[in-house]
Amino acid sequence: MTSIFDAAISVVRADDASEKARAGREVHDNWVAGRLDMNPGSNALPDRPGRPEKPELVPPAQVPRRRAGTPEGRVALLHALTHIELNAIDLAFDMIARFGPDVADDLRHEFITDWLTVGDDECRHFLMIADRLQGLGSSYGALPAHDGLWEAALKTADDVMARLAIAPLVLEARGLDVTPQMIDSLRHAGDATSAQLLSVIYEDEISHVAIGARWLKELCSRAGLDPRERFQDYVRKRFQGGLKQPFNHDAREMAGFERNFYLNLSD
Template identity: 40%
Template sequence: MNIYNTLEQAILSDNILLKEKLTVQCLEYCNQNEVRVEEEFVPKQFEKPSYASKCHIVDPRELPARKDFDTSEGLATLVHAIAHIEYSAIDLALDAVYRFPEMPMEYKRDWLVVAEDEIRHYKMLEELLVALGYKYGDFPVHCGLFDAAEHTAHSVLERMAIIPRYYEASGLDVNPQIAKKLDNKRKNPLVKQLIDALDIIYNEEIEHVYKGDKWFKYLCQKEGLEESIYFEILERYRLMGKHRPHINVKARKEAGFACEEILKLGAKTCS
């Protein structure tokens, strides 16, 4: 089996069931075999995200504000936004394996497991969207995560710093805040279903960020770099100084962040 051809097919497909089938095939293969890469293999630069065939992509500033969760449409816009993040995360996890073939087998297995988790998260949210009378693609989306993946395609160190250690870690800050806003509406069974989904996603995303942290530190050690290069990378991508009202100290520590880093990111205390 050439897992790189299979991964490419999975990344390009907009069919979630095909993505799932191909991801399972790759993980099963990697659990039983060492993967050898042909010398002529060159990962492709993808021109557009796989969801481009389903979704209307707009500038993030053009996205409608999500405030009214008392209506089916209002709740659906929130579910859609989270589903879009999870869908994007599937392709990012698959691309982490596809784009950096020089990384160890453990790395490949880690990100294929993450891709499986993200598929499951997406399918939970897609089911909820359908229950609300909508489907993925009914609301506009932005392609910020796809762009971030493109910008870090040249460096696995920068990919680990930016995707899991910045964007996914930011999700750990935001997720509990969304659940808190919804809590007084949990008598609505669909709201409760969303809160339950958020809880599952939150706990599993800690592990995803931890995997990103593990491989970021592995690469720093391998390349003889100080782990503080994380902040240099954030500066390079103009991500330092972004307003962070809620730093989730507990979750970030579980995911491998040091208190020194958490404080530098804007937390008032860390113990």
């Protein structure tokens, strides 16, 4: 049998974006079918995930403006979202490969299952929006993108609690804050197809934030730590700039991420 940790690393290493997404879904299915074990792997995580040659990575200010109102703006918006989903695939499989082996024995299987559920969703999201981009006459890689998401993740490579605080509970929770507005703008612009895709993603992302909140609380409780204090400390020390308002309190609440965790961290 193959180790889940080796299988997760092979997803992170994959260069071709669609290939990465398909491989991720296959790893998920193999895990659910009991075809992977939790023995230590023999592969090493790369310093950077495998990525296609395109998109070119540029500073955030050089990424084309995303506006739902014009066809070019919509392509820019969907391109940026596709890039976010690709990063999200790497983050989910990195979570398993990097931190899974050190999770307590009695929690490890559940930890892996939860993050594979997230990873499988991210693969599906990537394939869905990349397909929509093609429907609009563009493709993933046609525009430049920035590397901010991965850079933020790198600052938490040494500590699972820090990763949980920053990746799902800052970055993905931010997605919950901004997506309803994007869906509205796409609908207004007459792009009901893209709006519908974003609605599907939005619902799934609530469950990703929920999984993040659940694991931060669980690991803190095992270690006798206060999850709210830990969260606040990590955000202050490892995330640049305060959290941006307005917050989508309802969606965050639905994910079990209560406002006393984040309210006083906003600028």
